[in-house]
Amino acid sequence: MEDLFGDSIPHDETTDPSTFADVILPVPIPRMFTYRVPRSMEKSIGIGHRVIVQFGRKKVLTGVIGKVHQKPPKDYQTKAILEVLDDQPVVNPLQIKFWFWMAEYYCCQIGEVMNAALPSGLKLSSESKVQLNPKFDPETSEFPIDDREQIILDALEKNAELTYEDCGKLLGIKSSYLIIKSLVIKEAVLVYEQVKEKYVPKVENRIKLKAPYATSKKALEALFEKLSKSTKQEEILLKYLQEVPVFHSPEKNEKGLEKKVITDAGLSPSSLKTLIKKEILEEFKVIVSRFDDLPTDDREIHLADFQQEGLSSIKEQFGQKQTVLLHGITGSGKTEIYIHLIREVLDSGSQVLLLLPEIALTTQIVGRLQKVFGSEMGIYHSKHSDNERVEVWQGVLSGRFSFVVGVRSAIFLPFDSLGMIIIDEEHEPSYKQFDPAPRFQARDAAIMLSWLHQSKTLLGSATPSYESFYNARTQKYGYVHLNKRFGEAQLPEFHIADILVDKKKNLLKLDFTRIMREKIQEALDRQEQILIFQNRRGYAPYMSCEECGWIPDCEHCDVNLTYHQYSEEMRCHYCGFKEKVPRACPACGSHKLTTVGIGTERLEESLSLLFPEARIGRMDLDTTRSKYAYQRIFDEFSSGNLDILVGTQMITKGLDFDRVTVVGIVDADRILYFPDFRSGERAFQQITQVAGRAGRRNRRGNVIVQTRRPDNVVFEKVIQGNYPEFYLTEMAERKRFFYPPFVKNIKITARHKESKIAEKASRHLTNLLKEIAIKKIILGPERALIGKIKNQYLFDIYVKLDKAGNTPAIFKHEMGKIIFDLNTQKEFKSVRFVVDVDPY
DNA sequence: AGCACGCCGACT
DNA sequence: GTCGGCGTGCTC
Numbered sequence: 001m002e003d004l005f006g007d008s009i010p011h012d013e014t015t016d017p018s019t020f021a022d023v024i025l026p027v028p029i030p031r032m033f034t035y036r037v038p039r040s041m042e043k044s045i046g047i048g049h050r051v052i053v054q055f056g057r058k059k060v061l062t063g064v065i066g067k068v069h070q071k072p073p074k075d076y077q078t079k080a081i082l083e084v085l086d087d088q089p090v091v092n093p094l095q096i097k098f099w100f101w102m103a104e105y106y107c108c109q110i111g112e113v114m115n116a117a118l119p120s121g122l123k124l125s126s127e128s129k130v131q132l133n134p135k136f137d138p139e140t141s142e143f144p145i146d147d148r149e150q151i152i153l154d155a156l157e158k159n160a161e162l163t164y165e166d167c168g169k170l171l172g173i174k175s176s177y178l179i180i181k182s183l184v185i186k187e188a189v190l191v192y193e194q195v196k197e198k199y200v201p202k203v204e205n206r207i208k209l210k211a212p213y214a215t216s217k218k219a220l221e222a223l224f225e226k227l228s229k230s231t232k233q234e235e236i237l238l239k240y241l242q243e244v245p246v247f248h249s250p251e252k253n254e255k256g257l258e259k260k261v262i263t264d265a266g267l268s269p270s271s272l273k274t275l276i277k278k279e280i281l282e283e284f285k286v287i288v289s290r291f292d293d294l295p296t297d298d299r300e301i302h303l304a305d306f307q308q309e310g311l312s313s314i315k316e317q318f319g320q321k322q323t324v325l326l327h328g329i330t331g332s333g334k335t336e337i338y339i340h341l342i343r344e345v346l347d348s349g350s351q352v353l354l355l356l357p358e359i360a361l362t363t364q365i366v367g368r369l370q371k372v373f374g375s376e377m378g379i380y381h382s383k384h385s386d387n388e389r390v391e392v393w394q395g396v397l398s399g400r401f402s403f404v405v406g407v408r409s410a411i412f413l414p415f416d417s418l419g420m421i422i423i424d425e426e427h428e429p430s431y432k433q434f435d436p437a438p439r440f441q442a443r444d445a446a447i448m449l450s451w452l453h454q455s456k457t458l459l460g461s462a463t464p465s466y467e468s469f470y471n472a473r474t475q476k477y478g479y480v481h482l483n484k485r486f487g488e489a490q491l492p493e494f495h496i497a498d499i500l501v502d503k504k505k506n507l508l509k510l511d512f513t514r515i516m517r518e519k520i521q522e523a524l525d526r527q528e529q530i531l532i533f534q535n536r537r538g539y540a541p542y543m544s545c546e547e548c549g550w551i552p553d554c555e556h557c558d559v560n561l562t563y564h565q566y567s568e569e570m571r572c573h574y575c576g577f578k579e580k581v582p583r584a585c586p587a588c589g590s591h592k593l594t595t596v597g598i599g600t601e602r603l604e605e606s607l608s609l610l611f612p613e614a615r616i617g618r619m620d621l622d623t624t625r626s627k628y629a630y631q632r633i634f635d636e637f638s639s640g641n642l643d644i645l646v647g648t649q650m651i652t653k654g655l656d657f658d659r660v661t662v663v664g665i666v667d668a669d670r671i672l673y674f675p676d677f678r679s680g681e682r683a684f685q686q687i688t689q690v691a692g693r694a695g696r697r698n699r700r701g702n703v704i705v706q707t708r709r710p711d712n713v714v715f716e717k718v719i720q721g722n723y724p725e726f727y728l729t730e731m732a733e734r735k736r737f738f739y740p741p742f743v744k745n746i747k748i749t750a751r752h753k754e755s756k757i758a759e760k761a762s763r764h765l766t767n768l769l770k771e772i773a774i775k776k777i778i779l780g781p782e783r784a785l786i787g788k789i790k791n792q793y794l795f796d797i798y799v800k801l802d803k804a805g806n807t808p809a810i811f812k813h814e815m816g817k818i819i820f821d822l823n824t825q826k827e828f829k830s831v832r833f834v835v836d837v838d839p840y
Numbered sequence: 841a842g843c844a845c846g847c848c849g850a851c852t
Numbered sequence: 853g854t855c856g857g858c859g860t861g862c863t864c
Contacts, residue, residue: 029841
């Protein structure tokens, strides 16, 4: 054991154990830490248990045991594990394996993976607390106490404990460390670490009717007689009896009634208290689940012939392949197929994980699955609170949830016998985590996880990622194509509207071309609905001076500030910097400041001017921040209370609106001309996806795409629905210029607050990487697309690796050593090298 | 990543 | 003279 300030107390021979545990700690250091396992704990620990250990001088951390062994480390003293938190492991050995794979593959630290994997409710951290030393007597103390120390002691008379921060505040200084240290030496106070478990079970306050009244009708009648004067108490009892049939089913009385039901009905809480005091009602608490049991709908989901064929084909291919790509066009009913597969796997006793992109998770598909799988299904979502996440985690551990629908991070749940992982909308970029580390691609990681479980992976998409389609074509994956639609739904009619032509002819009004306006009007006249897609939220991207062209940019980053109308502010989306809109241009003094570009907020306004009679709604990150906002807007639109819905990505995911006949893409160029090798692939995917929202039943829909470059081939291919041909043209390019999937990409960003140092470090690294003796291409270093973020300068290096064999693994290993070496050189000590494997 | 230690400038 | 700035080294 060590005391607070790090002085080692010699080992006690009698407790010196021979068991050690390697603990994974949430720190970015590339190794585990070996702790001694006290004899008393030897029986209660194992891989996957959470433990509390002291790390460094005083901090205590929660870690997860990754390994238990008998080998005492020779070059350092071990500390003992302070506490074991769980009777049963919260993480299983398979997960530990998975974490290590992820750390290695994505070039990050095991602690970073653990941090991403555990819901924060399972992580604990400590806080230093100060309390009075009971042995301390100011009268007899031999040490003088100064004014500031006295302030702390006085405060501790009133409060049993204070944090370091509290002490700092009391004294009006930032760090109270030295003063507290002095008080500790003077034996006036004690300092200890308090660890708090963050997860709190949900407790419900319930009431039930007490014995004589609940069992004997006579007693109850007598009671009412007695209470006839106090109407309020009578009302409460009547309400209770109405909710709980006490004599009919005594077991319901045992379960009681939620106290809230009474108070919510507007009945007096004080009268309720009186009834409890009189021992007529009894109050008690129970721990309840945050997830309600939902009724299921047992009706068989019938598959159309072509779906049945698809299903059999998937199962057949799983015979030979671990992974199958289900390429099913919009409306082909992939969900029904998933449901059948999930049911089968669950019936065989294995677990199932269904991944969905973030935005799709709030939609109908979840409700539909819930109807089928009821309380067998867990939902793991970012809009869930920490406590809810912990409950899903525990639900998987306990076996309550054998099926989970979740976002990217759901791959970390403690499954022990997965039978299948389904990744819907497999091509979605949101499966890739950018920041912070681990920068993993959940689809790829899921395939690895699946392999560890010896289970199957099904990738579903209407427009597969080129990586997956390539793997299917090269026989690495199985492939099933569904190219029929449910019912008689027809492909929509496309109109490619040339923005520049309309502008010349003065037909472009408030960003809408003539054809777009006409089609909207026609739909409004027929009382049909319209979706307007623009992948940019806010009012307008930025402001500009009409006179001199001045554009406001961020002081700390290399980006323009984004204009937000509602707050009359300009904000930086990278560092959060914000500024009021200036009255005049700071460069030339002109008052002609205008907004440039189109955001959803501005479109909403334009539409209300163009179609004053229409009811218009907006769905984007800004309008759906709260937990149920999405559902509200969604319900309004689907019930027909809105005619036009303007939105970002969100409106394209998993929504089925029968009455939508017109879909407008305001600015296709924004998708098309993004400087990235994937822009073509993305444009095809996004336009197809948006178009798929139009006219899904019997009416043929209209899709209007506004662009300045109507001749781009992508439009032709989207209209034909010719995915394979567009794929082939794009792939020819990728092969020629060495892009994935023909090579493996790694991006390394050097970050430093001085541009010169960041650049020099990145150039150094580039040269050293070039010396690694394997087939590769190294590009850069070059200033990053956004060259400065939060006052840190960024330089990028792109590595293209031959995918053959284990060359990528060798390269990553060598690179790791090189970066480590560079970081030990004084010049580059403070340069951060951020490695992104398979970047987006 | 934190966090403590050490050495330097600008204040009572 | 002290406070607190941040550069540096370490964590089983």
